Each structure stands twice: as structure tokens, then as C-alpha cells.
Amino acid sequence: MNPLLTDLSVLRAAGTVHLPGDPWYDATRTPWNLAVNQLPAAVAVPRSIDEVARIVRAAVGLGLRIAPQSTGHGAAPLGERPLDDVLLMRLHELTGVVVDPEARTARVLGGTLWQDVVxxxxxxxxxxxxxxxxxVAVAGYVLGGGLSFxxxxxxxxxxxxxxxxxxTADGSIVRASADEHPELFWALRxxxxxxxxxxxxxxIDLLAIADVVAGMLLWDLERAPEVVRAWAEWTADLPESVTTSLRLMRFPPLPELPPFLSGRRLVVIDGAVLEDDERAAELLAPLRALAPEMDTFARIPAAELIPVxxxxxxPVPGVSDHAMIAELPDAAIEAFLAVAGPDVDVPLMFAELRHLGGALDRPHDGALGRLDGAYALYAIAVAATPEMAAAGSAATASVAAALRPWASTGTFLNFADRTVDVATAFDAEAWAKLGDVRRSxxxxxxxxxxxxxxxx
Ligand SMILES: Cc1cc2nc3c(=O)[nH]c(=O)nc-3n(C[C@H](O)[C@H](O)[C@H](O)COP(=O)(O)OP(=O)(O)OC[C@H]3O[C@@H](n4cnc5c(N)ncnc54)[C@H](O)[C@@H]3O)c2cc1C
Incomplete structure (x- = not known):
């Protein structure tokens, strides 16, 4: 059935649904990434699991497809496709967390945000x-792997x-775990x-971490050549207890930003160290020796790690690009600085390298068994206008292109917020198995x- 020839208003009997022209259609179709203009046939905003099931059955009955979306942090690839036969299932009203402190687990509803779980x-x-x-919502993040500090x-x-x-597509509620539909559970991981x-x-499992040594070190971008080199050397030989990121950042002059950020170009290293204070200080010493302008590393409650x-x-309008980097030799650092360092005037918000390896490199039983790379590159630009989007897209793509000679073959889909070859995120066996699970x-x-x- 062609949904365009059908009266979609019958969907309203199934739950809260907004159609083009309805007062709430524009507000509810707008994702977190404001640069993305997704134009679905209908937007549903369910408040209960039963309502989701009713809407799925009604939409499928009308010949519509369904795009689940919790926040729209990862909406860009959807915005690049026609959605005129798609019902967008926004889950921001289906939220809630129940913690089981004994079992150290939490049950979270489909649209729940990480800040509420923490x-x-x-x-x-x-x-x-x-x-x-x-x-960011737990759902999209975890289903895509989930890279944490x-x-x-x-x-x-x-x-x-x-x-x-x-x-699922027939409107039934299915539970997947190691014991129930294990192949589906594998695919969802x-x-x-x-x-x-x-x-x-x-x-999800929770971690018995009440506090953590975390913070950031900040220098003017002019210091990037020595800081990036020092970080690359430092990360080459670090215990697994340390997970950090390095960013070359550019902030516009905005009154709402603190003075240390407003109008500044910076190099920032931040992250978490799961060690006692003495050992953490020992590990951070080589970076502190570079005399950062600001050093906030200290023991903080784990709940305060997010703002670090x-x-x-x-929500912001953004365009981004990504690559998985296998190694960071001096030539790679030169290439990175040439497109995002202090000597170039580029419309980047930041160019980031996240340190991987350790347990991220050890296979677990899931579709994304491990992250194939030593660093994950993520470059983003503000895209408030189509012109800014075009310039930002080119700038972020040039950062990824500059580091491509040192890239691994992998893709981390959580950081790939544009249309990519999805198969590159998985090994051949996992990719074939994902196809089987999808068909099933x-x-x-x-x-x-x-x-x-x-x-x-
Ligand atoms: C500012 C920012 C910071 C980030 N930091 C990190 C980070 O530290 N580590 C990391 O790993 N990633 C990070 N990401 C990437 C983020 O994890 C992905 O964009 C992720 O897809 C967001 O999930 P979401 O549900 O919030 O987004 P959405 O755009 O709502 O979802 C993305 C996709 O996930 C699927 N999905 C979402 N919800 C559901 C659902 N309930 N049911 C079925 N499918 C669903 C859908 O296929 C959807 O298209 C960051 C992104 C941004 C913009």
C-alpha cells in the first residue's frame, strides 16, 4: 500500500502521532543535531511500551517503515535519505531508570538519557x-558499542x-539476552x-565506582605541536586504567562561554584515571610537566565525570567526520596539525583523538567485538547555515583524509555521523551474521x- 495515498490520521487511534501540518510535527521531528532536516510521513511520541507496540502494528499495517530515534544525536545519516514513507518513532517520553544496587544493574526505558542513569x-x-x-541516550550509544572514559x-x-x-516488526515485545534469542542479543551488542x-x-551492568580522578589539562593552541607529540608518546605506553581524549578546539567569542574558552583556540586533554591519587599523579606527571594553563585533574564524584x-x-547544528587510527607516528601528527593545528584557519569546532586499546581491543561476544584502532578520530564543525555546513563538512573531511594513511580498516559507527559503508564497522563473519539476524x-x-x- 502506498502510504501517500492513505489517510495516516488513523495512526492517531494507536497513540500520540503528529502528521505534517500538525502543531507538534516540526518540534517533534527536530533531532538533537539541528543541522539535520528529517521530514518523515509521521512522528510518534509514545509514553509506554504498549503504545510503541500499537503504533508499530498500525504503521506496518499502513505500509509505513519505522525509524526509532531517542535523541537524534546520530540523526545525520537519516536526514540524508527520503523519509516520506517512514514513521519517526521518537522515544524521549519513554524514559525511566530502576537501579538494583545488589545486582549492580539498571533497567532503563528506551529513550532514557545517560545523565539520568548516572x-x-x-x-x-x-x-x-x-x-x-x-x-546522549543509552539506547543508540550502547547499541552502537559505546565508548566511555x-x-x-x-x-x-x-x-x-x-x-x-x-x-519487533509484527508488534510483539521480544526480550533478548544470553539465554533468550541469543543471536538477536549478539546483534544488539x-x-x-x-x-x-x-x-x-x-x-545494563553498573560499575562500582563512586569517585574517580578526572579532569582536563588546557593549553593555547600554539602549544599543540609539543602537546600532541607528548600525548601520542604518553598514550603509547599507559596502563588500561587511563582513558583520555585530546582535542584541538576553536571557540567563537560568546558571552555565555567562560572567559578561558570564549574566542579561544585551545588544545585540551581530558579523561579519567582509575587509580589511587598517588599513582594517578605519577601517571599524569609527564603531561603536567608541559605546564598547562589550566589543570582540573582531581578526585571527583563519578557523577561529575560527564561535564568534564x-x-x-x-542541541546544536553540526557536521562531522571520523576515522579509526591504527598508529600516530610523527608524520601522522604533522598531518593532523597541518589541517587542524595553530597555523591554519579552519571552521572546526574541534578535532579529537580518543585513546582506545586495552579492554576496548579485547574481543567480547557481540557484533562489535572490539574497536579496531589505537585512536578514534572525530572532527566536528558548527553548521548553523547551509554555507557553514558545506565549509564544515569540507574541513572535517579534510581532517579524516589527512590521517587516512594511518587509519585502520574499521569504522566506529557511533562516531560516524554521516552515510558510511556500514560493513566496514564489522569483520566479514559478523557482517554476514548481522544480515541473517536482520532477515530473521x-x-x-x-x-x-x-x-x-x-x-x-
Ligand atoms: C556531543 C556528542 C557526544 C558523543 N559522545 C560519545 C561518546 O563519548 N562515546 C560514544 O560511543 N558515542 C558518543 N557519541 C555518539 C553517540 O553515541 C551516537 O550518536 C548515538 O547513536 C547516539 O544515540 P542516541 O540514541 O542518543 O541518538 P539517536 O540519533 O536517537 O539514535 C541513533 C541511532 O540509534 C538507534 N536507536 C536509538 N534509539 C533507539 C531505540 N530506542 N531503539 C532502536 N534503535 C535506537 C537508531 O538506529 C538511531 O538511528 C556522541 C555524540 C555526540 C553528538
């Missing part, structure tokens, strides 16, 4: 393998997933979940994920 776990002396931004010690967030409940159903709940990375506090659980390709496995 806040609920903290009173029990627990935390989770969250990422750098508190307003605890990652080198504890691995990918997907490897700490206990169970997933999802509404890093295999980009939006391909198999609408995830309505996840059970200074990700934007709310979504044979008619009802679901539309940001990164699709065997699209229709």
Missing part, C-alpha cells in the same frame, strides 16, 4: 559506562549489556540496534536505522 546510580556508589555527553579498563558499553526488550526493532528497555568533556549542554527478525525491512544493515 544520577540514579550515584547514591549507591555506582556508575555506568556512559560517554562524554549526558544527553572508563573504556580502556572496562571495555565497550555493549559488552556490559544484560538484556534488551524491543518491539554493537550491531546498530535500530535495524531489529524499537528498543523499549535495556538492562564540556560537550554542548543542548525484520524480513520486510520495516526498520530504518541511521546505519542500516541490508536496507530495503
Amino acid at each position: 544520577a540514579a546510580a550515584a547514591p549507591h556508589g555506582l556508575t555506568a559506562l556512559h560517554g562524554s555527553a549526558g544527553d 572508563y573504556g580502556r579498563k572496562h571495555g565497550l558499553a555493549a559488552s556490559h549489556l544484560r538484556a534488551v526488550e524491543l518491539v 554493537g550491531g546498530t540496534g535500530g535495524n531489529f526493532g524499537v528498543v523499549v528497555a535495556l538492562e 568533556h564540556m560537550d554542548p549542554p543542548g 527478525f525484520d524480513p520486510h525491512r520495516v526498520f530504518v536505522a541511521a546505519h542500516e544493515i541490508e536496507p530495503r
Whole structure:
């Protein structure tokens, strides 16, 4: 059935649905990434698991496809596709966290944000393998692998997933775990979940970490050549207890920014050290020897790790690019500085290298078994206008291109917020198995994920 010839208003009987022209259509179709203009046939905003199931059944009955989306942090690939036969399933009203302090687990509903999980776990002396931004949702992040500042010690967030409940294409609620639909559970652990159903709940392991040595070191961008070299050397030989990021950052002069950021070009190293204070100080000493202008590394409550990375506090328009880097020899550092360092005038917000390895490199039983690289590169530019988007897209692509000679063959889909060859994120065996699981659980390709496995 062609949905364009159908009266989609019948969807309203199934739940909260906004159609083009409705007062809430524009507000609810707008993702976190404000540069993305997604124009679906309808937007659903369910508040319960049963409502998700009713809407899935009604949409499939009308011949619509369904794109699950929690926040729209990873919306860019969807915005690049026509969505006129797609119902966008926004999950921001389906939220909630229940912590089991004895079992050290949390059950979170499908649209829950990391900041709410961290806040609920903290009173029990627990935390989770969250990422750098508190307003990223658990679902998209974990289903894509999940790279945390605890990652080198504890691995990918997907490897700490206990169970997933999802509404599949026939509207049934399926629970996947090591014992229930194990092949689906395997696929959901890093295999980009939006391909198999609408995830309505996840059970995750929590970590017994009440406080952590974390913070940032900051220098003017002019110091980048020596700081990047020192960080590359430092990260080459570090225990797994340390996970850090290095960014070359450019801030516009904005009154809402603190003076140490406003209008500044900086090099920033931040992250977490899971050691006692003395050992942490010993490990940080080579970076501190570079006399940073600001040094905030100290023992802080684990719940305060999120703001350390200074990700934007709310939605922004952005374009980005990404590559997995196998090694950072001096020539690679030269190439990185040539496109993002102090001598160039480029419209980048930041060019970031996250240190990988350790437990992130040790295979676990999931579709994304390990991260194939020593560093993950992520470059982003503000894209408030189409002209800024074009210039930013070129600038971020040039950072990825400059480091390509040292790239591994892999892709980390969480950092790939543009249309990419999804197969490059997996080894050949995992890719074939993901196709099997997709054919088994979504044979008619009802679901539309940001990164699709065997699209229709
Ligand atoms: C500022 C910023 C900081 C970030 N920091 C990190 C980081 O530290 N570590 C890291 O690993 N990643 C990080 N990311 C990337 C982020 O993890 C991905 O963009 C992720 O996809 C976001 O998940 P989401 O659900 O919030 O986004 P969405 O855009 O809502 O979802 C992305 C995709 O995930 C799937 N999905 C989401 N929710 C559901 C659901 N309920 N059911 C089924 N499928 C679903 C869909 O396929 C969807 O297209 C960051 C991104 C940004 C913009």
C-alpha cells in the first residue's frame, strides 16, 4: 500500500502521532543535531511500551517503515535519505531508570538519557559506562558499542549489556539476552540496534565506582605541536586504567562561554584515571610537566565525570567526520596539525583523538567485538547555515583524509555521523551474521536505522 495515498490520521487511534501540518510535527521531528532536516510521513511520541507496540502494528499495517530515534544525536545519516514513507518513532517520553544496587544493574526505558542513569546510580556508589555527553541516550550509544572514559579498563558499553526488550516488526515485545534469542542479543551488542526493532528497555551492568580522578589539562593552541607529540608518546605506553581524549578546539567569542574558552583556540586533554591519587599523579606527571594553563585533574564524584568533556549542554547544528587510527607516528601528527593545528584557519569546532586499546581491543561476544584502532578520530564543525555546513563538512573531511594513511580498516559507527559503508564497522563473519539476524527478525525491512544493515 502506498502510504501517500492513505489517510495516516488513523495512526492517531494507536497513540500520540503528529502528521505534517500538525502543531507538534516540526518540534517533534527536530533531532538533537539541528543541522539535520528529517521530514518523515509521521512522528510518534509514545509514553509506554504498549503504545510503541500499537503504533508499530498500525504503521506496518499502513505500509509505513519505522525509524526509532531517542535523541537524534546520530540523526545525520537519516536526514540524508527520503523519509516520506517512514514513521519517526521518537522515544524521549519513554524514559525511566530502576537501579538494583545488589545486582549492580539498571533497567532503563528506551529513550532514557545517560545523565539520568548516572544520577540514579550515584547514591549507591555506582556508575555506568556512559560517554562524554549526558544527553546522549543509552539506547543508540550502547547499541552502537559505546565508548566511555572508563573504556580502556572496562571495555565497550555493549559488552556490559544484560538484556534488551524491543518491539519487533509484527508488534510483539521480544526480550533478548544470553539465554533468550541469543543471536538477536549478539546483534544488539554493537550491531546498530535500530535495524531489529524499537528498543523499549535495556538492562545494563553498573560499575562500582563512586569517585574517580578526572579532569582536563588546557593549553593555547600554539602549544599543540609539543602537546600532541607528548600525548601520542604518553598514550603509547599507559596502563588500561587511563582513558583520555585530546582535542584541538576553536571557540567563537560568546558571552555565555567562560572567559578561558570564549574566542579561544585551545588544545585540551581530558579523561579519567582509575587509580589511587598517588599513582594517578605519577601517571599524569609527564603531561603536567608541559605546564598547562589550566589543570582540573582531581578526585571527583563519578557523577561529575560527564561535564568534564564540556560537550554542548543542548542541541546544536553540526557536521562531522571520523576515522579509526591504527598508529600516530610523527608524520601522522604533522598531518593532523597541518589541517587542524595553530597555523591554519579552519571552521572546526574541534578535532579529537580518543585513546582506545586495552579492554576496548579485547574481543567480547557481540557484533562489535572490539574497536579496531589505537585512536578514534572525530572532527566536528558548527553548521548553523547551509554555507557553514558545506565549509564544515569540507574541513572535517579534510581532517579524516589527512590521517587516512594511518587509519585502520574499521569504522566506529557511533562516531560516524554521516552515510558510511556500514560493513566496514564489522569483520566479514559478523557482517554476514548481522544480515541473517536482520532477515530473521525484520524480513520486510520495516526498520530504518541511521546505519542500516541490508536496507530495503
Ligand atoms: C556531543 C556528542 C557526544 C558523543 N559522545 C560519545 C561518546 O563519548 N562515546 C560514544 O560511543 N558515542 C558518543 N557519541 C555518539 C553517540 O553515541 C551516537 O550518536 C548515538 O547513536 C547516539 O544515540 P542516541 O540514541 O542518543 O541518538 P539517536 O540519533 O536517537 O539514535 C541513533 C541511532 O540509534 C538507534 N536507536 C536509538 N534509539 C533507539 C531505540 N530506542 N531503539 C532502536 N534503535 C535506537 C537508531 O538506529 C538511531 O538511528 C556522541 C555524540 C555526540 C553528538
